[in-house]
Amino acid sequence: MFSVTEVVTPRGTLQYREEKYSGFRCRISPDRRMRQIDQSPFALPAVENCPFCPDQVFTVTPTFPDGSRIIRGESVTFPNLYPFGEGHVVTVITRNHSADVFSRKQLVDAFRGISEAILPVGGYSTINWNFLPSAGASVIHPHMQGLSDQMPTHVVSRYLSASHEHYSRYGVNYWDAVKEKEKASDRYLFGEEIIWSAHAVPLGEREVRGILPIATIDEFDAYIDLLARGVLENLTLFRNLGTYAFNLSLCFDKSHNTDGMRAFCSMISRINPNPTSTSDSAFMERMHLEPVIMTLPEDLGKFYRKEKR
Numbered sequence: 001m002f003s004v005t006e007v008v009t010p011r012g013t014l015q016y017r018e019e020k021y022s023g024f025r026c027r028i029s030p031d032r033r034m035r036q037i038d039q040s041p042f043a044l045p046a047v048e049n050c051p052f053c054p055d056q057v058f059t060v061t062p063t064f065p066d067g068s069r070i071i072r073g074e075s076v077t078f079p080n081l082y083p084f085g086e087g088h089v090v091t092v093i094t095r096n097h098s099a100d101v102f103s104r105k106q107l108v109d110a111f112r113g114i115s116e117a118i119l120p121v122g123g124y125s126t127i128n129w130n131f132l133p134s135a136g137a138s139v140i141h142p143h144m145q146g147l148s149d150q151m152p153t154h155v156v157s158r159y160l161s162a163s164h165e166h167y168s169r170y171g172v173n174y175w176d177a178v179k180e181k182e183k184a185s186d187r188y189l190f191g192e193e194i195i196w197s198a199h200a201v202p203l204g205e206r207e208v209r210g211i212l213p214i215a216t217i218d219e220f221d222a223y224i225d226l227l228a229r230g231v232l233e234n235l236t237l238f239r240n241l242g243t244y245a246f247n248l249s250l251c252f253d254k255s256h257n258t259d260g261m262r263a264f265c266s267m268i269s270r271i272n273p274n275p276t277s278t279s280d281s282a283f284m285e286r287m288h289l290e291p292v293i294m295t296l297p298e299d300l301g302k303f304y305r306k307e308k309r
């Protein structure tokens, strides 16, 4: 399902890897670990005027058109104030502002609240989490973001094509074939119904991926508990390796098709040379390979011409 090309250089051997059907590529250079920029303590700036803390979340955050927010356990879900998707919601996971460990119930409640919010939107749904500023979180208070769009993200669209191509060639679903290979590989981590493995062609540091036996978000409820357990297991793995910041994306197909995509959850650890600085690359840039831009290119042109006058 992927190719490895080894390149020997005077300063170590590196690998170019490419996933056959999606075309995604990465370079792996194990010797770069010697730079030791990936070990730093868990550090947070002091709390100040947080809109997601319990004293503010019910007053300053937007509501759905009927005036409500979705509350499941500790979690609170509401529309994103600055959306970059058709159905873009935020789910505050904990009451605690600076939680660094999470219970299974906290994650289950958050996944449940967020999926209830984006399910009615239809389209291609994703559930995403930037944890800590160095992973692109603009608010420290732990929160997820749910999106549902008529257009799939770049990564999802490549996997939809990969799934279709694999099925047309072999009459076997791509994800079933990947699961079988991963289960038998050195990359396998754990799980039976959700197979978790270190992804063969990682899109980020220590990418782990879980493939669910479902395709769409309306099938998700029965697997929320199992997914939450897997996510917690991977967070422990990341922490044992010395990193706290991470991005997570859970991607669904729009409908259930034999030649379609299976839902998959991907997590990458973010290395933190400056753990308290806020990165400008978050889940859209790192997990979906689709940058969110603020400046209209035409406005940049206009600005340039105005300045030159």
Ligand SMILES: [Zn+2]
Residues within 6 Å of the ligand: 050, 051, 052, 053, 054, 096, 097, 098, 141
């Ligand atoms: Zn807070």
